[in-house]
Amino acid sequence: MSAADGALRRRLVATTLSIVALVAALAIPSLASAEPGSGSTRAQALARAVADGRVLDLSVYSPSMKRDVPVRVLVPADRSVPRPTLYLLNGAGGGEGTGHWFEQTDIVDFVADKNVNVVVPMRGAYSYYTDWVKVDPVLGRNKWTTFLTSELPPLIDKKLTTTGVNAIAGISMAGTSSLSLAESAPQLYRAVASYSGCAETSTNLGRLAIRAVVEGRGGGDIANIWGPVGSPGWRAHDPVVNAYKLRGKAIYISTGTGIPGPHDQLQSQGIDGKTTIYIDQIAVGGAIEAATHQCTLNLDRRLTQLGIPATVDYTPGTHAWPYWQDQLVKSWPMLERALTD
Known part of the structure; x- marks a missing residue:
């Protein structure tokens, strides 16, 4: 066996192990939690923003899904209009539990001085924010592409007196979705950011990855998304296959390597003097991030082949919220330029 063959074999084995770990790990809902001790501070920041009128909790009716969708909007302290809009998507839980931007990050304080509206849908668990071809017995009717690209933006533009300029970003499951949404509605978004998303569906x-989220965690049937696995709909929604549709947009893609980084600690001393071991974040979160790292490498290569510029950030770390907050901050200058130029 040649050295090149040996290296290829090792990569294939490593990828296979990552896939196996991914399928098992994504069924664990407690993964990717915030760092200890920050919840009360974030709750206080949100309460202040609500009192100051910076938080708007809207209930938006979706004709395509035949139901109301809760949408949380952050506006800056400076109320001058018009302003551009950043659509920011939550991960696999869709914001329906505690795993969302407001609970897990400092988003409220971070955007306070930014001249942008931040729009966060607070539903969509395990949906991949796409239009499903069938109503799922467990996860219901999902027409998220229609809602996010056709139904919601005109209402936001009118209510908030926007500039009509938009960007979209998301984490994990929604990192995949953000890329796909930007490809499906190329005129709607000037910029797209994906944090730890697996940019592949076919x-x-x-x-x-999709099976682990939709079936493993959500209890749904993946055949109800785009048809049976392998049917044309799966390829039609693959961000790598359709990467050419991202041409002309500002693109930011990030992933951890799966190797523990600055936010990963084997042990943490609690207020009661006891030591807690964060094995799930390091071992399981590391395996998930190793898989998303491989997806990101594939998208990176495809964009390079197409001559489409993108900012790609590979940083040691696992599949966890502190890293996604870091990446929002890192990507902000690019997003801001795209939204205001």
Whole structure:
């Protein structure tokens, strides 16, 4: 066996192990939690923003889904209009539990001085924010592409007196969705950012990631998304296959390597003097991030082949909220330029 063959074999083995770990790990809902001790501070920041009128909790009716969708909007302290809009998507839980931007990050304080509206849908668990071809017995009617690209933006533009300039960003499951939404509505978004998203749907790795989220965590049937696995709809929604549709946009893609980074600690001393071991974040979160790292490498290569510029950030770390907050901050200058130029 040549050295090149040996290296290829090692990569294939490592990828296979990551896939196996991914399928098992994504069924664990407690993963990717915030760092200890920050929840009360964030709750206080949100309460202040509500009192100052910076938080708007809207109930938006979706004709395509035949239901109301809660949408949380952050506006800056400076109320001058018009302003551009950043659509910011939550991960697999869709913001329906505690795993969302307001609970897990400092988003409220971070955008206070930014001249942008931040719009966060607070539903969509395990949906991949796409239009499903069938109503799912467990996860219901999902027409998120229609809602996010056709139904919601005109209402936001009118209510907030926007500039009509938009960007979209998301984490994990919604990192995949953000790329796909930007490809499906190319005139709607000037910029797109994906943090730890597996940018594939028609490959074995991409399909396993979707199965782990939709079936493993949500109890739904992935055949109800785009048809049976392998049917044309899966390829039609693959961000790598459709990467050419991102041409002309500002693009930011990030992923951890799966190797523990600055936010990963084996032990943490609690206020009661006891030591807690964060094995799930390091071992399980590391395996998930190793898989998303592989997806990101594939998208990076495809964009390079197409001559489409993108900012791609590979940083040591696992599949966890502190890293996604870091990446929002890192990507902000690019997003801001795209929204205001």
